[in-house]
Amino acid sequence: MNLHPRPLDANPLAHDRVYRQLRSRIMHGDLPPGHALTLRGIGKEYEVSMTPAREAVRRLAAEGALTMSTSGRISTPELSNERIEELAALRALIEVELASRALPRAHFALIERLQTINNAVSEAVAHRDAVGYIRTNLEFHRTLYLRAQAPAMLAMAETVWLQMGPTMRALYGRLRRTEPPHFHRLIIAALRAGDEPGLRLAVRTDVTQGLRMLAT
Amino acid sequence: MNLHPRPLDANPLAHDRVYRQLRSRIMHGDLPPGHALTLRGIGKEYEVSMTPAREAVRRLAAEGALTMSTSGRISTPELSNERIEELAALRALIEVELASRALPRAHFALIERLQTINNAVSEAVAHRDAVGYIRTNLEFHRTLYLRAQAPAMLAMAETVWLQMGPTMRALYGRLRRTEPPHFHRLIIAALRAGDEPGLRLAVRTDVTQGLRMLAT
């Protein structure tokens, strides 16, 4: 006898679906730092039992996207300034390398696409849309790095983004500026010119500029 | 009524215990690349049910220490040459930075300790003990990097080690050399001299030398 019938519309790989949606929300800054989550709450929200919710949470915790207290309570991380500095340094190291590897493969179509994405970034900045800014900004970087053909490095970079997601939202949310992204233009210009040192500098500067907001 | 009594000697945090032991075995090269694992097998080996075994596996898979096929089968990763090159490049990037940050804090006691660990590395090499070599070699690097006071970076470096564990064992296992670790001596010398460029070069060379074994 089937004691626990599965709903007919249930997607296979429930835990993966939960994982991906939670991951996206965290990376894009949907959740503030320190936001508490519960397995039963997640299960209810995504219409699954505690089991796949737990697996998704455990996976995200392994990537640093969530933290678990000693008693197992789940929340988004609240990063110390030291940790933010470390993560920014990691971004600089990894993303400069990714950009450098993408440079010889960056042809016209890619640069055009970056240009288009950058317009969306500018719009998000103009509308003071923090979540939109984070999303389009990451899309800009990911589009460039995909050309590097270095999946392990890209995964590392995305893991860092994931850890910074809630904090980025908090930082950009309190930011009040409307300038278009200057360093993105430098990146695009360096790509066009095939200027590797210039590209490395532009990426490093763009990636670490967020630190300056902390000092203010 | 208690249908499922827990054994009296059961440790709390079963999944964490399973995770740590599996992680150690993988990182130290106890398992060859492509080695298959099963949840029930792991549960039996560590005397737990499938649930904590699954959580440990899911966590290790998130860190790249295990791979899961589309049908969910679990095995240690078999790395392509391209991925090995990427991981070596990541090691170079991250560990050079860690060493650089550790340099100003590296005092006499630390250098003495590195010296001692390095003797153990030499012994493992002399005895052609692949697992012992991997373990002591990682201990050498970790001891140095702990001084950098950069936990996020160290975690990233360890994640890379974890991914390379099974492959390292296969590489070093087929290696037949008895020379003591030359680049470790260079690292120690650079630390003594406070020579930052020399330290960076020594670490980068030590970390990427394994690639040369692939070309043979």
Added chain:
DNA sequence: TGACGGCCTTTGTGATCACAGAAAGTTTGC
């Protein structure tokens, strides 16, 4: 000899439950 097909075993997935510990809310005592 080799390939196809059917059967049985193995294996991951997800749901549910009992339990223990933590957190929060309530009452009591001074």
Added chain:
DNA sequence: GCAAACTTTCTGTGATCACAAAGGCCGTCA
């Protein structure tokens, strides 16, 4: 009025089960 003690609720953990699909095994047929 306030803090301590008690009670209730909440929350993660681990065990067990039903199920489906994949893998492996063996026999049959060309």
